[in-house]
Amino acid sequence: MKPELKFVDIISQQPKMQKRKNDLSSFEYTYRAEITSMYQLTDMETLYRIQIVNPEERRRFAFIPGQFLMLEIPGIGEAPFSISSSPSIHGEVELCIRKAGNLTNFLSKVGRGAIVGIRGPFGTGFPMEEMHGQNILLIAGGLGLVPLRSPIAYVQENRSHFREVNIVYGTKSPQHLLFTYQYDVWIKDDINLNIIVEKADPSWIGSVGMLTDTLMKILEGRDNEFYHNTYAIVCGPPVMFKFVCNMLNKFNIPMQKMFVSLERRMHCGMGKCCRCNVGSTYTCLKGPVFDYWTVMNLKEAI
Amino acid sequence: MKAKESESKTYLGIPLYRPKVAFFEFSSCEGCQLQIINNENTLLDFLSLVEVVNFREAMTEKSDDYEIAFVEGSITRNDEAERLKKIRKNAKILVALGSCACFGGVNQLKNRFNNIEWVKKQVYGKHPIDTAPVRALEEVVNVDLRIYGCPIKKEEVEKIVLHVVLGKSIDIPKYPVCMECKANENICLFDLGEPCLGPITRAGCDSWCPNNNAGCWGCRGPAEDANVGYMKKIMKEKGFSEKTILERLDCFGGFAQFPELKKKGKH
Amino acid sequence: MIFRIFEKKELKNLFEILAAHNKVVGPVEIGKDKQCNPIYAFTEVSDFNSIKLDYTTTKLPAKRYFLPFHEDLSTFRIKDNNWQKTIDYNADRPLIFFGLHPCDINALNKLDKVLLHSVFPMPYYVAKRKNMFIIGIDCVPQPFCFCRSMGSDTALHGFDMFITNLGTRYFVEILTDTAYNFLKNIKTEEPKEKDHILYMKSAAERNKKFTAKVDTTDLAKILDMEFQSDVWKQWGDKCLACGTCANVCPTCYCYGVEETVDINLKSARKTKMLHSCNLIDFAEVAGGHNFRPERHSRLKYRYYHKHRGFVEAFEESLCVGCGRCGESCLAGIKVPEVIASVRGGKKR
Ligand SMILES: Cc1cc2nc3c(=O)[nH]c(=O)nc-3n(C[C@H](O)[C@H](O)[C@H](O)COP(=O)(O)OP(=O)(O)OC[C@H]3O[C@@H](n4cnc5c(N)ncnc54)[C@H](O)[C@@H]3O)c2cc1C
Ligand code: SF4
Ligand code: SF4
Ligand code: SF4
Ligand code: SF4
Ligand code: SF4
Ligand code: FES
Numbered sequence: 001m002k003p004e005l006k007f008v009d010i011i012s013q014q015p016k017m018q019k020r021k022n023d024l025s026s027f028e029y030t031y032r033a034e035i036t037s038m039y040q041l042t043d044m045e046t047l048y049r050i051q052i053v054n055p056e057e058r059r060r061f062a063f064i065p066g067q068f069l070m071l072e073i074p075g076i077g078e079a080p081f082s083i084s085s086s087p088s089i090h091g092e093v094e095l096c097i098r099k100a101g102n103l104t105n106f107l108s109k110v111g112r113g114a115i116v117g118i119r120g121p122f123g124t125g126f127p128m129e130e131m132h133g134q135n136i137l138l139i140a141g142g143l144g145l146v147p148l149r150s151p152i153a154y155v156q157e158n159r160s161h162f163r164e165v166n167i168v169y170g171t172k173s174p175q176h177l178l179f180t181y182q183y184d185v186w187i188k189d190d191i192n193l194n195i196i197v198e199k200a201d202p203s204w205i206g207s208v209g210m211l212t213d214t215l216m217k218i219l220e221g222r223d224n225e226f227y228h229n230t231y232a233i234v235c236g237p238p239v240m241f242k243f244v245c246n247m248l249n250k251f252n253i254p255m256q257k258m259f260v261s262l263e264r265r266m267h268c269g270m271g272k273c274c275r276c277n278v279g280s281t282y283t284c285l286k287g288p289v290f291d292y293w294t295v296m297n298l299k300e301a302i
Numbered sequence: 303m304k305a306k307e308s309e310s311k312t313y314l315g316i317p318l319y320r321p322k323v324a325f326f327e328f329s330s331c332e333g334c335q336l337q338i339i340n341n342e343n344t345l346l347d348f349l350s351l352v353e354v355v356n357f358r359e360a361m362t363e364k365s366d367d368y369e370i371a372f373v374e375g376s377i378t379r380n381d382e383a384e385r386l387k388k389i390r391k392n393a394k395i396l397v398a399l400g401s402c403a404c405f406g407g408v409n410q411l412k413n414r415f416n417n418i419e420w421v422k423k424q425v426y427g428k429h430p431i432d433t434a435p436v437r438a439l440e441e442v443v444n445v446d447l448r449i450y451g452c453p454i455k456k457e458e459v460e461k462i463v464l465h466v467v468l469g470k471s472i473d474i475p476k477y478p479v480c481m482e483c484k485a486n487e488n489i490c491l492f493d494l495g496e497p498c499l500g501p502i503t504r505a506g507c508d509s510w511c512p513n514n515n516a517g518c519w520g521c522r523g524p525a526e527d528a529n530v531g532y533m534k535k536i537m538k539e540k541g542f543s544e545k546t547i548l549e550r551l552d553c554f555g556g557f558a559q560f561p562e563l564k565k566k567g568k569h
Numbered sequence: 570m571i572f573r574i575f576e577k578k579e580l581k582n583l584f585e586i587l588a589a590h591n592k593v594v595g596p597v598e599i600g601k602d603k604q605c606n607p608i609y610a611f612t613e614v615s616d617f618n619s620i621k622l623d624y625t626t627t628k629l630p631a632k633r634y635f636l637p638f639h640e641d642l643s644t645f646r647i648k649d650n651n652w653q654k655t656i657d658y659n660a661d662r663p664l665i666f667f668g669l670h671p672c673d674i675n676a677l678n679k680l681d682k683v684l685l686h687s688v689f690p691m692p693y694y695v696a697k698r699k700n701m702f703i704i705g706i707d708c709v710p711q712p713f714c715f716c717r718s719m720g721s722d723t724a725l726h727g728f729d730m731f732i733t734n735l736g737t738r739y740f741v742e743i744l745t746d747t748a749y750n751f752l753k754n755i756k757t758e759e760p761k762e763k764d765h766i767l768y769m770k771s772a773a774e775r776n777k778k779f780t781a782k783v784d785t786t787d788l789a790k791i792l793d794m795e796f797q798s799d800v801w802k803q804w805g806d807k808c809l810a811c812g813t814c815a816n817v818c819p820t821c822y823c824y825g826v827e828e829t830v831d832i833n834l835k836s837a838r839k840t841k842m843l844h845s846c847n848l849i850d851f852a853e854v855a856g857g858h859n860f861r862p863e864r865h866s867r868l869k870y871r872y873y874h875k876h877r878g879f880v881e882a883f884e885e886s887l888c889v890g891c892g893r894c895g896e897s898c899l900a901g902i903k904v905p906e907v908i909a910s911v912r913g914g915k916k917r
Contacts (some may be wrong), residue, residue: 004590005663008699010692024692028642028656072647073314074652075830075837076470079855100855102471108790109316109469114828265854267826268690274763274823275844277870278860280878285688299796299873300860304834313834315650347832352827451775468830477848484816485638485843487610492899495603501809501899527849527864529809536809536899 010239021212027270030072030117031057036092039113041178044098045143046108047084050116058091061121065150066261067288069120070269071095073110077103080266082288083121084146086153093118096146096178103137122269125291126259128154131160131231137218139168139244141211141236145178147261147288148235156189163229166192170211170240173197174204194218212243220249227251232258234292245292258292311350318467324368325399326389328382329436330375333453334400340456348460351467369394370466372449376402377437390443395466398439399459401452401521405555406438417484438555447472450522452554455507475505478525479518483509491517497542499550502528502557523556530560571743574764580732580739584617586754587665591702594634595667596624614667622668622734625711626891628669629672630819634664635680635697638816638843642693642826645837652837660696668706672714672891674728675721678821682883684822693841694822702747705731707775713892715781715905721889722779735767781892783905784912788886789877791912796869800910805865807900808847813893814871814902815845819856820887846871872907 011025020026032053036191039047052058063069065087072078084188085094099108110116128151136155140148148167155165171177174197185189186193196207196214207214219227232248234241241260248258267273277284279299290298311318325335335357339345357367371393377383390396398404439445449459458474465472475481479500484488486509491498498517500509504525511518524530530551537547551557576826587593595614598607598621609624632638637659646653677698684694705728705881716722724731730748732739740760743749760768815821825844830837844851847867861867879887888904895903 002590003586003754005665005700005702005747007661007663008696010696010699021688022690024690024695027689027692064867067821072828072839074647074654074839075313075828076468077828078826079841100912102473104855105471106469110314113650114315116889117654136899163812261398263854264860265852267824271687272684272689272691272822273825273844274846274874275825277852277874277878280873281879299793300870311834312649313830314647314652318834344832347834349646351832372854459828464830464832470830473827476850477845478809480809480811480813480850481816481845484629487633489600489602489608489628493602493608494600501811505686523776525810527810529807529864532807532900533809536901564850 002126013132020059021196028119030044030119031061033116035110035112035114035116041096042176045096045178047094047096048107048203049085049094050118052118053115055073061091063087063121064092064125065154066125066147067121067123068147068269068288069093069095069118069122069174070266071103071107072117072119073103074117076106078117078119078267079103080122080269080284082147082261084148084149086157087150088153088157094149096143096149098143111191120269123284124287126151126233126289128158132158133229134162135164135166135226136162137166137168137215137230137232139211139215139232139234139236141170141240142172142176143178144235144237144240144261146235147249148233149179151233152186152191153193156186159189160287164192165190166194167194168194168211168215168218170196170198170214170236174201174206176295192218211240212247215244215247219247222251227253230257234258234260238262245295249292255293255296256291259289260292260295261288262290262295263288306472316469318351319396319469321369321466322355322367323352323370323372323463324354324389324393325372326356326374326385328373328375328386329378330400332376334402334451337453337456338405338459339439344460345459348463352463366392368392370397371395371465372397372399373403373439374399376406377439377442378435383437383442385561386439386442387495395446396439397447397449397462398444398445399555400454401450401523401554403439403449404438404445404448405523405558420499448554449473450474450504451507452521455510458506476526477505478524478528479503479505479507479509479512481505482507483512484508486513488512489513492540497537497540497546497550499533500560502530517550519550519553520556521554522553526559528557528560529556530562534562571749572760573741573743573752574735574738574760575741575752575757576738579757580622580756581617582755583751583799584620584667587613587667587751588617591665592662592666593667594631595620596627597621598624607634608845611666611813620667623709624668624708625709626670626714626893626896628893628897629817630676630891631666631669632819634666635677635694635701636822640841642839642841644839645669647830647837652881658692658696660700663700663702664697664701665704667700667704669728670705670708670891671705671724672716672721674703674705674715674731675725676891678724678727679879679883679885679889680822680889681727682885683879684776687882694735703728703730703747707731707733707771710775710778710780711892712780713896713903714779714890715783715892716890717776717779718783718785718905719886719888719890721891722776729758733742733771735764738764740764740768743862779906781890783890783908785876785886785908787911788908789790789880791824792873792877795911798911800907800913801865801869803828804902804907804910805863805868807902808864809900810847810849810864810867811896811899812845812848813899814847816843817893817897818888819876819891819893819914820889821845845915848872850885868902 037049081095200208264276266276271282271285499520500518503520504522597608600608609627684691727744731742760893
């Protein structure tokens with residue numbers, strides 16, 4: 001026998017019908033996806049509707065609210081974005097993207113019909129089914145409304161499964177408000193929409209102040225029955241969710257029923273590059289959605 | 303030297319901006335400009351991305367109509383400062399090309415001599431000219447982009463120009479040369495008993511000097527968060543004299559803002 | 570496990586037979602330092618005499634063969650507004666590693682846990698790892714080796730065969746049938762009782778030579794408790810944030826990804842580059858916010874990943890105690906000292 005090693009081809013050796021999480025060939029595989037429409041929401045943010053090109057892949061692509069995906073433009077870059085659309089639509093997602101740098105600036109120049117690559121979905125999501133039969137507080141600061149739009153869509157589609165639903169949404173100014181065109185429908189679906197801006201302009205007739213003021217009004221004077229049967233989803237800058245969660249905690253809403261979404265640098269989304277670690281926890285695997293108890297136990301989280 | 307007049311290029315369907323660029327030099331060796339035209343393999347591709355309207359090294363016709371000005375060299379005379387201000391006015395983007403332009407480069411060494419008259423005599427001999435202390439470009443005008451190195455690395459210039467044209471952000475490494483040196487699997491100069499500024503110098507040269515068995519002289523200036531103070535201490539503990547250390551740190555002027563250098567000894 | 574024993578000269582025969590048909594990587598001397606001590610490195614070898622089997626630790630591990638410093642994850646062909654992605658795992662042939670120390674074998678075993686056996690296995694690593702044939706060799710502990718504290722002083726798996734120097738002969742542990750078949754090409758014998766005794770004696774001798782130690786008792790918990798400790802600031806003041814510790818570490822695997830367009834605009838690539846958590850931009854995000862702006866917070870995170878996070882996930886730390894990081898760190902930041910100071914808490 002010739003003492004020669006045989007080359008092991010790892011892809012042909014792996015069993016068929018793998019799950020994406022243990023399929024070697026899916027690691028770097030990107031779905032080709034088309035930007036079917038784009039809609040400018042503010043100066044900085046644009047909503048992109050993106051559809052996977054291959055019908056078979058489209059059928060298989062499903063996600064849960066709170067998960068994110070990696071969007072790639074060849075040669076330009078790849079970055080994580082929260083999926084901001086209804087989980088009941090397969091193979092098509094909406095992403096609301098703020099111009100922040102390299103990739104996102106380039107993205108603002110591409111047109112309808114452009115082909116991008118997407119990988120995912122990745123990470124944990126909000127446990128929507130666990131929330132059935134409960135009150136829900138959806139609390140967003142600024143761009144934090146983007147990841148909340150997916151659970152909101154879920155609530156709308158399953159409205160009968162939830163009790164009282166409140167959205168508390170704060171931004172710097174009225175020009176920063178996202179998804180204004182949807183507010184009427186949310187209200188018609190019996191979702192209480194509480195919007196507050198830090199600085200009004202002459203046309204603004206709503207509340208002015210801090211998000212926590214509005215939240216206080218909703219929470220005050222409720223009974224324990226309400227507090228104990230309420231879930232909260234909080235998205236926004238770290239300082240904001242710290243204040244909000246502390247307030248919720250004072251009203252005895254259990255920490256395991258508050259969910260936040262963390263943002264860190266991410267280069268892989270699959271627990272390999274280590275860039276997303278908080279303390280020593282992978283945000284891309286164990287998060288981005290964490291319950292507040294877990295966040296309290298993470299070093300470096302806030 | 304003119305690239306063929308191609309219709310405007312695109313990348314993934316996005317039309318690219320083809321800027322008019324001009325190259326200028328002040329007090330320097332013009333080595334940086336040479337680097338750019340030295341690159342036969344990619345020169346044509348490079349020239350098709352931009353429209354060169356002014357290039358001292360390689361053309362006779364010149365124009366003042368440009369968007370990006372690459373400026374090499376440091377400012378040593380007042381008339382140079384005036385010329386630079388004019389360039390600044392014409393250019394949308396002013397790029398400091400090379401260590402001289404970024405920090406004063408080797409030229410700034412003469413600032414260490416207090417007696418400027420003496421320097422004038424030494425350097426310019428019998429033809430005294432108007433010479434003020436050496437200044438980096440940004441001491442005279444606003445600089446939009448810096449391309450570090452002495453000389454610059456042509457690949458880096460190409461990459462930066464390509465990124466401007468594509469509208470990509472320009473990312474120059476923030477970490478130090480050691481990162482590249484280790485990836486190149488060099489023997490560390492300190493193991494050989496030689497000094498090296500790799501741990502505090504901005505990477506991007508692909509550890510040019512250590513690859514050639516020479517310690518880094520810091521031509522690309524400090525890395526972000528460079529721990530100059532402790533590096534000095536380490537070099538001292540390794541037996542290098544204050545003079546050796548300061549000579550290195552001083553050489554290209556990139557470390558001038560560090561307090562460790564301001565307290566420097568007399569020369 | 571199957572054991573054999575063979576005369577030393579047979580190893581050369583084995584090498585030559587293997588090298589005739591395969592690419593072999595082994596430890597060689599690449600120079601001398603200023604005290605005239607040899608400097609070793611792993612490289613491709615074709616001549617048995619250039620391999621230094623009595624090498625001390627190499628400056629760099631054999632990492633570039635399974636985690637290259639730079640590697641293209643994919644390339645793109647760009648045509649008008651369309652693109653085609655090509656993925657290549659950058660492994661095209663098997664490699665024989667001739668003489669890895671136990672720490673380096675254990676390092677691979679640790680990497681396997683996160684890059685091969687966990688969710689989202691990384692094909693770029695797996696493709697190379699599955700094509701490694703490893704001949705382990707015993708070593709002489711150096712003053713900086715604390716592998717014994719980390720439980721990495723002996724390798725129980727992760728190699729094909731492991732040879733131990735018994736003076737005139739080599740004692741060999743055989744783990745795979747490939748190794749068993751290879752060994753049919755040279756003269757080997759069944760070890761006798763006296764060989765076993767010799768082997769145990771040599772192991773006991775080696776054990777006596779370990780001097781550096783790390784107390785790992787409750788370390789994960791202590792790191793949590795001492796998160797705010799001032800000792801981190803003291804180490805942070807020294808750290809140069811140069812990334813050398815990660816580059817020389819056989820278990821550090823984190824990376825960054827960069828996409829570039831080729832200057833002809835017809836192709837592009839996505840490149841993975843090993844990174845280090847000590848570097849300033851490790852946790853920096855768009856807009857310039859940095860989650861670990863200070864050197865001490867990054868250095869602390871390094872210990873956190875290795876001695877807490879990895880332990881939490883895999884019941885063992887991400888450090889084999891090879892001592893390379895401490896030896897290469899110009900600031901003299903060494904794992905045993907850092908951990909001792911953290912354990913000592915505020916007293917220091
Ligand atoms: C889980 C998650 C969900 C996100 N959802 C959204 C969203 O819905 N909408 C939105 O506009 N933005 C979102 N972001 C932020 C978005 O990823 C960054 O704005 C984006 O990476 C900026 O990339 P860039 O190339 O334009 O910027 P540059 O600053 O040029 O980024 C360079 C590289 O740094 C990394 N990086 C920079 N900033 C971040 C960041 N904040 N998070 C992770 N990596 C980063 C990326 O790898 C990127 O390639 C999300 C981030 C995370 C982690
Ligand atoms: S030779 Fe210089 S750049 Fe290279 S590792 Fe040593 S100190 Fe760093
Ligand atoms: S190694 Fe140092 S001196 Fe040499 S080119 Fe790089 S930055 Fe300049
Ligand atoms: S610990 Fe040492 S090797 Fe690591 S980054 Fe700091 S100075 Fe460099
Ligand atoms: S951390 Fe240091 S001692 Fe531990 S495995 Fe890495 S290089 Fe070796
Ligand atoms: S310790 Fe730091 S450098 Fe090493 S793998 Fe972990 S994050 Fe990367
Ligand atoms: S994004 Fe790479 S490990 Fe989390």
